[in-house]
Structure formats: C-alpha cells, structure tokens
Amino acid sequence: MTSILFFEQLLNGIQFGTMLFLMSAGLTLIFGVMGLINLAHGSFYMIGAFSAALIAGLTGSFWLALLASLSGAAIAGVLIEILIIRRLYRRDHLDQVLATFALILLLSEGVRWCFGAFPLYLDIPENLNGTLPISNDIIYSKYRLFIIFMGLLIATGLYILITKTRLGVRIRAGQNDRQMISALGVDISKLYTIVFALGASLAGLAGAMIGAIQSVEVGMGEPILILAFVVIVIGGIGSIKGALIGSILVGVTDTIGRIFLPELLKIFMEPSSATSVGSSIGSMLIYILMAFVLIIKPSGLFGKT
Amino acid sequence: MIIEKIFNKWILFFLFTIPVLGFVFEEPYYITLTTKVVILGIAGIGLNLALGYCGLISFGHAAFFGLGGYVTGILSFHALNSELIFSWPFVTSGSSDMLVIWPIVILSSAFLALIIGLLSLRTTGVYFIMITLAFAQMLYFFAISWPNYGGEDGLSIYMRNSLPMVNTMDPLSFYFICLFWLLIVIFISAMLINSSFGMAFQAIKQNEERVKSVGIETFKVKLLVFVISGTITGLAGSLYTDLNRFISPSVLNWQMSGEIMIFVILGGIARLYGPLVGAAFFIVLEQTLGSYTENWQFWLGLILILEILYVRTGILSLFEKKLKYEK
Structure with a gap:
C-alpha cells in the first residue's frame, strides 16, 4: 500500500517538477543571457492559460488551445520586451525587480479587466481523460503522464536548440560575453527579444497545461513563479541543466514532503499534532532545502562562481 | 537639499494637523488613514536603512513585518483566553500590555533578522534578493498551514492592546502612539546615518571591496544594519496588528515585501523621509483611484513603471532639483 502511494506521489512530484522546469528554464535563460530578473514571468504563465481557455x-479543441497558449504568451512577451523590458537590461537589479513587480500589477489587473474575476476552466481532451495502468497495482492519470512526456520533450528540444543550432550558439555566446557577440555582428536586441519570447512561451504552455488540472484565474502565476525562483537558485542561475535538476528536486521534495512528513512524525508524536507540525514543515521543506544548498554552495548546484 | 528639508518640516506639520482636523471634524476615517501611513512609513524607513543606505536589496521584509504582527497577535490572543503560550522551558503567558509586547516584538524581530541575515548575507546580488524572498515565503506558508492561530483565515484580537493611562481604542490616542514611534525611528535612523558606523554602511553600498581594504569587517556591518532594519520593520508590524485588531498571513506575503519596497522607491531611495512620503502617496493613490475604479492596481503599476523608467529618483528628488535651478 505505502509503496504504491509512494510511487504515485513520486510521479506527481515529477509531473510538478516538469512544469516547474518549463517556468524556470525561461527564467534562467533570461537571466543568463540578458542579466534580467523577471518577476513578471508568472504573468506569462497566466496569459498562456487565459489564451488557451479563450x-x-x-473552438473546443484542446490542441489549438495549447498552440494558442504558446503563441499568446510569445506575442505578449515580444510586446512587453520591446515596450518595457528592453529599457531595463542596463539597470541594476533593484530597478528590474520593481519594474517587473509593477508589470505584474499591470498584467494581472489587465487580464481581470478583460476576463472578469471568475476563474475559467479548461477541459482535458477525451483521449487523455482517465487512467493508464503502469504495472499490476499502479494506475496513473493519463493527462499527468502526458504532462511529464511534454516536459521531457521540451527539455530535449531545448537541449538540441542550445547545443546544436545557430540560435543556440548565439544564446550561449550571449551568456558568456554580450559585448563581444554584438561586436561580431549579431543583432543583439533581436536575440534578446527572441530569448524573452521563448521564455514567455514556455511559461505560457505550462500555464495552459496546469490550467486544465486546476483553474485558470488571475494570480495563478505568482505562487509558481516563487517556486521557479527557488528552483533556479538551487540549480544555479543561468544554468538550464541546473533548472532541470532543481525542478525535479523541488517538485519531488515538495510533493513527497507534504504527504509523508506528517506520517513520519506520527511515529514520534500524537497524530493530531503530527499532522499540523508535519504539514507546516512540509510546506516549508523546499525553502529549507534551498537555504541548505546556499549554505553549502552559495551560487547554486550548477552556478558559475 | 534645503528645499527637501523644508518639505520634510511640512510633512511633520501635516502629520500633526491632519489627524487633529479629522478629530475636530469628526472624520475618524482620516485619522485611521494617517495612522496607516505612519505605520507603513515606519516599515519603509526600516527597509530603507538596509536597501537605500547599505544597498542590501531585501525582498523579504514582509517576514519581519509579519513576525512583529503575529507576535503581537499571539500574545494578545493568549492574554484574552488566559491560556499559556508554552509551559516549557519556562512558563509564558500572553499579555495585552504594549509595554510588554513591544520589547518582545523588538527582540524576536531582531533575532529573526539575525538568523536570516547570517544565512543570506553569505550571498550577493540576485541570490540575496531571492533568498530573502524565500525566507519570507517560508514564514508565509508556515503561517498558512499552522492551524493554532487561525491559519489562512488569520487571527482577530477584538481589543487593541493597552498602554497605561492611554485609551488605545481612541483613534487619535493610538495615532499619537504610532507617531511617537515614527519620530523615534526617524531620530534613530538620522543618528545612525551620520555616525561613523553609518559612514561605513553607506560606503559599502558604493564599493564593498574598498571598505574591506581599509580594515572594516563588512559582513558584521551589513549584518548589524540588516538586524536594525528588520527590527524597525517588525515594530511597524506590531503597530499594524493593533491598528486593524487583526493579523493574517497576507502581511507575510511577498506582495507585502514588494509594497514596502515601493514605499522606499516612490518616496526616494536613501532619503530619511522618503518611505513616509512613498507610503502616503501609495495610500492616497489607493484611496483616490480605488474610488473611481476597481482596477486601481493597474494604474499603480503604470505609475510605478513610468517612475522607474523615467523619473528614477523618487518624489522627494523633485524638491531637490528645484534648488539646482535656483542657484
């Protein structure tokens, strides 16, 4: 029984982790290439979900909706980059934090204006509904498996993009030496716009896919944004590999911790206080993990020192 | 600078007159609003010491604000139902006396700031911003999932805590308690900024390596600034709980950290009265825009972006520039 529960929760953790990866990959790329802290990244998650719901x-088609989430968030990303974000690259982190914080207020209220305060719902397509037997005793939601699959697909795609393509070479060069690649004739501001839109569209896709399990509402992006920050701090800011490992680590720790910590504490304590203490500590676990990583390696697991 | 100083005098003048006028014309609402400005101003002045003067971009000051608030709420909650808070290692009961609550708030905020500071000051730049944010979020989730004190719903304390010989339930009396703290905090900040310790932490903002090279242990200086900063913000949190007679996890949320930061930036970074002006501007904006449209935060966001992209130095800087033209 417990081993089945554990395996199920492990899969849930991995599914959560792959979604976190879609968020944090963009965040870490944007920081690595442009040196920008983007608090408004969660807004693209929200914009993606709303585009999909719309x-x-x-049309009634889930697949068109996914496409809409990618393109909706990408278009929003391009517009916002050109209008506002572009002016922030040379500023210090404080200005970036504040301007993108203000952008959250702007975008959240803007979406509330257009769509109203009530949550929208996005339906899972017919053929992904229901469960799939993985082994004799374990059955698992098809849709969640689909999310894990999509996450892995995109991780592989990003890997190929970064290591094998011309754009990837430019992105890596941009991470290493911005001035040098612009001196070599690369249109740096176009590159920045592309990277920003790429990050935004990944966040938008994550928003749409999670929106189908939960609900599509204003403010849905901020909790996951904070988690994505924890991920990239653990993984090392600027490292996509770090983002992938950090995401899975955070996803699994959070899911498993919340379920099993209260159970574990029941061995030592009376059940009622074990539940309350366990769930409190369970919800803090990833932050404790992050503090721990930073004490040992202040620049994250794969960060440059 | 002279004009800014004159403006600061005007601020103090308004702080004394607006609530009294509110009292005379029987509009207690304005007293409450000004009290809110003063309390949030104190929180901002606390953050300004770390952020404005020492360059420590803390995105987690809600942790101190919320801790101060919760310590006050919990002490008062236990005083009301006369249960012990804990009986081990020593017997501790609640209290509704501000003279007892304030020292406990100050000590606990300082202690929290010491721990967070010790861990996060090991990092710099973006990592510092994010680790302070994460610590505040950690407390936020703790407050939500800890059921004893209301969890997500928050904790009501029904009666404001008491102070000998003062009726704290009277809005004007409570206002002057807050104003008293504001003046003390401004006085302490001014003393610190002009002391040799203040010179050291302001120099760290400009170039930490150089400060190190003249033999100052910058880590200790930064830690001390961070602790003082967190303590002041914690005190503001305590007053805020008393003002609302209610505390909920939302004051620990990262949006609170962002708002305290906005007070500092809107008013003018590294200016003594800056956070107060910023908080006043924020509240006035909330009230006026909020009366026209539900989406007032949209306009707040727009104003903030414009200020960061084009004005950059806050409201108080407008009063500084005029002098340069006059010369």
Whole structure:
C-alpha cells in the first residue's frame, strides 16, 4: 500500500517538477543571457492559460488551445520586451525587480479587466481523460503522464536548440560575453527579444497545461513563479541543466514532503499534532532545502562562481 | 537639499494637523488613514536603512513585518483566553500590555533578522534578493498551514492592546502612539546615518571591496544594519496588528515585501523621509483611484513603471532639483 502511494506521489512530484522546469528554464535563460530578473514571468504563465481557455472556448479543441497558449504568451512577451523590458537590461537589479513587480500589477489587473474575476476552466481532451495502468497495482492519470512526456520533450528540444543550432550558439555566446557577440555582428536586441519570447512561451504552455488540472484565474502565476525562483537558485542561475535538476528536486521534495512528513512524525508524536507540525514543515521543506544548498554552495548546484 | 528639508518640516506639520482636523471634524476615517501611513512609513524607513543606505536589496521584509504582527497577535490572543503560550522551558503567558509586547516584538524581530541575515548575507546580488524572498515565503506558508492561530483565515484580537493611562481604542490616542514611534525611528535612523558606523554602511553600498581594504569587517556591518532594519520593520508590524485588531498571513506575503519596497522607491531611495512620503502617496493613490475604479492596481503599476523608467529618483528628488535651478 505505502509503496504504491509512494510511487504515485513520486510521479506527481515529477509531473510538478516538469512544469516547474518549463517556468524556470525561461527564467534562467533570461537571466543568463540578458542579466534580467523577471518577476513578471508568472504573468506569462497566466496569459498562456487565459489564451488557451479563450481558444478552447471558441473552438473546443484542446490542441489549438495549447498552440494558442504558446503563441499568446510569445506575442505578449515580444510586446512587453520591446515596450518595457528592453529599457531595463542596463539597470541594476533593484530597478528590474520593481519594474517587473509593477508589470505584474499591470498584467494581472489587465487580464481581470478583460476576463472578469471568475476563474475559467479548461477541459482535458477525451483521449487523455482517465487512467493508464503502469504495472499490476499502479494506475496513473493519463493527462499527468502526458504532462511529464511534454516536459521531457521540451527539455530535449531545448537541449538540441542550445547545443546544436545557430540560435543556440548565439544564446550561449550571449551568456558568456554580450559585448563581444554584438561586436561580431549579431543583432543583439533581436536575440534578446527572441530569448524573452521563448521564455514567455514556455511559461505560457505550462500555464495552459496546469490550467486544465486546476483553474485558470488571475494570480495563478505568482505562487509558481516563487517556486521557479527557488528552483533556479538551487540549480544555479543561468544554468538550464541546473533548472532541470532543481525542478525535479523541488517538485519531488515538495510533493513527497507534504504527504509523508506528517506520517513520519506520527511515529514520534500524537497524530493530531503530527499532522499540523508535519504539514507546516512540509510546506516549508523546499525553502529549507534551498537555504541548505546556499549554505553549502552559495551560487547554486550548477552556478558559475 | 534645503528645499527637501523644508518639505520634510511640512510633512511633520501635516502629520500633526491632519489627524487633529479629522478629530475636530469628526472624520475618524482620516485619522485611521494617517495612522496607516505612519505605520507603513515606519516599515519603509526600516527597509530603507538596509536597501537605500547599505544597498542590501531585501525582498523579504514582509517576514519581519509579519513576525512583529503575529507576535503581537499571539500574545494578545493568549492574554484574552488566559491560556499559556508554552509551559516549557519556562512558563509564558500572553499579555495585552504594549509595554510588554513591544520589547518582545523588538527582540524576536531582531533575532529573526539575525538568523536570516547570517544565512543570506553569505550571498550577493540576485541570490540575496531571492533568498530573502524565500525566507519570507517560508514564514508565509508556515503561517498558512499552522492551524493554532487561525491559519489562512488569520487571527482577530477584538481589543487593541493597552498602554497605561492611554485609551488605545481612541483613534487619535493610538495615532499619537504610532507617531511617537515614527519620530523615534526617524531620530534613530538620522543618528545612525551620520555616525561613523553609518559612514561605513553607506560606503559599502558604493564599493564593498574598498571598505574591506581599509580594515572594516563588512559582513558584521551589513549584518548589524540588516538586524536594525528588520527590527524597525517588525515594530511597524506590531503597530499594524493593533491598528486593524487583526493579523493574517497576507502581511507575510511577498506582495507585502514588494509594497514596502515601493514605499522606499516612490518616496526616494536613501532619503530619511522618503518611505513616509512613498507610503502616503501609495495610500492616497489607493484611496483616490480605488474610488473611481476597481482596477486601481493597474494604474499603480503604470505609475510605478513610468517612475522607474523615467523619473528614477523618487518624489522627494523633485524638491531637490528645484534648488539646482535656483542657484
């Protein structure tokens, strides 16, 4: 029984982790290439989810909705980069934090204006509904498996993009020496716009996929944004590999911790206080993990020192 | 600078007159609003010491604000139902006396700031911003999932805590308690900034390596600034709980950290009265825009972005520039 529960929760953790990866990959790329802390990254998650809900409502197709989430968030990303973000690259971190914080207020209220305060719902397509037997005793949600699959697909895609393509070479060069690659004739501001839009569209896709399990509402992006920050701090800011490992670590720790810590504490304590203490500490576990990593390696697991 | 100083005098003048006028014309609402400005101003002045003067971009000051608030709420909650808070290692009961609560708030905020500071000051730059944010979030989630004190719903304390010979439930009396603290905090900040210790932490903002090279242990200086900063913000949190007679996890949320930061930036970074002006501007904006539209935060966001992209130095700087033209 417990081993089945454990395996299920492990899969849940990995599924959560792959979603975190879609968020944190963009965040870490944007920081690595442009040196920008983007608090408004969660807003693209929200914009992606709302674009998807809008298109799903009009066409009824989940796949078109996913496409809409990618393109909706990418378009928003390009516009915002050109209008606002572009002016922040040369500023210090404080200005970036504040301007993107203000951007959250702007975008959240803007979306509330357009769509109203009530949450929208996005339906899982027919053929991904239901469960799939993984082994004799374990059955697992098809849709969640689909999310894990998509996450792995995109991780592989990003890996190929960064290591094998011309754009990837430019991105890596941009991470190492911005002035040098612009001196070599690369249109740096176009590159920045592309990287920003790429990050935004990944966040948008994550928003749409999670939006189908939870609900699509204003403010949905901020909790996951904070977790994505924890991920990239653990993984090392600027490192995509770090983001992947950090995401899985955070996803699994959070999910397993919340479920099993209260159970574990029941061995030592009376059940009622074990539940309250366990769930409190369970919800703090990833932050404790992060503090721990930073004490040992202040620049994260894969960060440059 | 002279004009800014004159402006600061005007601020103090308004702080004394607006609530009294509110009292005379029987509009207690304005007294409450000004009290809120003063309390949030104190929180901002606390953050300004670390952020403005020492360059420590803490995105987690809600942790101190919330801790101060919760310590006050919990002490008062236990005084009301006369249960012990804990009986081990020593017997501790609640209290609703501000003279007892304040020292406990100050000590506990200082202690929290010491721990967070010790861990996060090992890092710099973005990592510092994010680790302070993460510590505040950690407390936020703790407050939400800890059921004893209301969890997500928060904790009501029904009666404001008491102070000998003062009726704290009277809005004007409570206002003057807060104003008293504001003046003390401004006085302490001014003393610190002009002391040799203040010179050291302001120099760290400009170039930490140089400060190190003249033999100052910058880590200790930064830690001390961080602790003082967190303590002041914690005190503001205590007053805020008394003002609302209610505390909920939302004051620990990262948006609170962002708002305290906004007070500092809107008013003008590294200016003594800056956070107060910023808080006043924020509250006035909330009230006026909020009466026209539900989406007032949209306009707040727009104003903030414009200020960061184009004005950059805050409201108080407007009063400084005029002098340069006059010369």
